[in-house]
Amino acid sequence: MIRSIPTLDALLQRHAEAFGPNRRAYTNHVYRVINIAALLLPPDAGALEKLAIAGAFHDIGVWADKTFDYLAPSEQRAMVYLDEIGRPEWKQDVGAMVRWHHKITSVPGDENPISEAFRKADWIDVLHGAITCGIPRVKLRKIWSAFPNAGFHLLLVKLSGKQLLTKPWNPMPILRW
Numbered sequence: 001m002i003r004s005i006p007t008l009d010a011l012l013q014r015h016a017e018a019f020g021p022n023r024r025a026y027t028n029h030v031y032r033v034i035n036i037a038a039l040l041l042p043p044d045a046g047a048l049e050k051l052a053i054a055g056a057f058h059d060i061g062v063w064a065d066k067t068f069d070y071l072a073p074s075e076q077r078a079m080v081y082l083d084e085i086g087r088p089e090w091k092q093d094v095g096a097m098v099r100w101h102h103k104i105t106s107v108p109g110d111e112n113p114i115s116e117a118f119r120k121a122d123w124i125d126v127l128h129g130a131i132t133c134g135i136p137r138v139k140l141r142k143i144w145s146a147f148p149n150a151g152f153h154l155l156l157v158k159l160s161g162k163q164l165l166t167k168p169w170n171p172m173p174i175l176r177w
Helices: 006-014 016-040 045-057 071-084 088-100 113-126 137-146 152-166
Strands: none
Touching: 006 016, 006 045, 016 045, 016 113, 016 137, 016 152, 045 071, 045 088, 045 113, 071 088, 088 113
């Protein structure tokens, strides 16, 4: 069980004000996604750092940019951060994780298994195990127990409802086929 990643913790702290009262809900969601993705990937310390960065930024546009159409702003923030830390070579992997994490079908191409693992992990968490992608439910329950929901799914319902009421012609701008 991955309980602490310094890079992730620092990024979440850096944006704590933007998250406001939703910080714990988002933090726990990110740790659940990373733990699930780690079960879908071979062990790799570099992958864990990439997962941490993508995890921190994947939904950040909801709060930092105050939009439900947050994929592009979230990806842009991740790219700026990678430039800040001198890791431009990670842009393809981290960018793909953020860009495709709401894709309903598989990530294009086979060359990016980390983004496919991240996509599956996010869907597993958002759907609270309605799909498991082969991960035993006992392992998922341990992750959910370690990182409680803290209102995350209620937040998703509220954000989706607000989007539906304010932009009924575009109720789910974050979904990709």
